[in-house]
Amino acid sequence: MSAQTPPEPRLSATILLLREAAPAPQVLMVKRHYEIDFAAGALVFPGGKAAAGDTDPGWDDWTDGDYGPVQQDARIAAIREAFEESGILLARHSKARGPGAPLVGADLALELAPHRAAVDRGEQPFLDLMREHGLVLALDSLIHFGHWITPVMMPKRFDTHFYVAPAPSGQVAAHDGRETTDAVWLSASDALAQEKSGQATIIFPTRMNLVKLARANSLADAQARFAAEPVITVLPEPGRTEAQEPCLFIPAEAGYGQTVELLSNVKV
Template identity: 75%
Template structure:
């Protein structure tokens, strides 16, 4: 029997939205709906597959930052997904743009909120919505944090870029009720504790990025420190431990402090 070649991974993006808290910064996580076919019921960061509209050349006039085709598309996807799944809008007024300009406040987020479902379902254009409100997406506020590619033996594969960004002040996160059933702010340590104690389901890439994030003592620390570190692509490779247990290996230079994960611990 001929072995089927691995499927091509689809460009995806996710964003770790951070806010300062004590004793450690908190990250926004949403709970996946139990009827979703991937990571059902899991705590994840807002994110998903890139859509065709994310690559529209019309975005050039409505984005801050110059990142090239793949990075621009992925960053637009990350911001769109954050809007769809949490209601948070990572954008600036077009008349007051640039890296030092503030993000829009709750008034603008509330104005865009009624369109979330239509954009999510592809019934409305995110670009046209941003253009109609005279906004620009703050792509430059996202820090490239991780890059994970689904192992080749999986039937559904994703080429996922992880970003972190300061959460917009005075905006309130709310789950969408369709793909997500809850939105919570947790420190990385608390999220990992919940997973360890069986109180939450967290998939392998999410858990590793929480482990990495746990180093941060503030949002400012996270932006400065992780923004200066190189991002090493992670394509987990199947193998076996010395005892013969099936596992996945990831490169040490990726900086997660772990290079092997038992397949029995990998949730999908």
């Protein structure tokens, strides 16, 4: 690859797990480990790069919902990453499957929790774990929420799909201690306030998706609102403001209410 050729972005997925709260729904956020090479110490949504096993054709029989190759792979990655990083599992018993059917409860999630590290390290295929326990992934529980591609000038690039989904009733989130060091439930407004006050580090795409989420005033509102909204791909374009400050531009039609971000504010 020449110096002029940007690296190809890697398929990635992130999930905004929501639970009902007043006055606004809360989203699960995890704190990245300080020794991680990307977004170290930042508050993020559970997620990461798609793994080779996420594209296994064997998943066709162990997933609910039909979304085509890219969306299926990304949704599998999102659910796997949520399981690895938080212990929350969006799955159903295969004998009681089907779009909209109830998800597994806390007992089974706790039973499978000891497998999180092995799945994360690639020592145990996630598909095998689901098969062994007669589970299917609830891909239909995810609502496509955002699509961001890392700018071309970055050395590491990701093609990231964001999803919102209700957290399964009774399941408890717990950080993994390797990639993440904390797991917290926050309203979008509270998370943004922490970033503004310097209490938390939040990277640009995460912040913009929190701004978007903050428009929802309940879990039902979030599900209905974002299921009805189109997802516009955001590939931030480098440029300069009228004052000649280096910045990134994002399309207005993406619906984030902001089109310019100063590079001095962009954390990596």
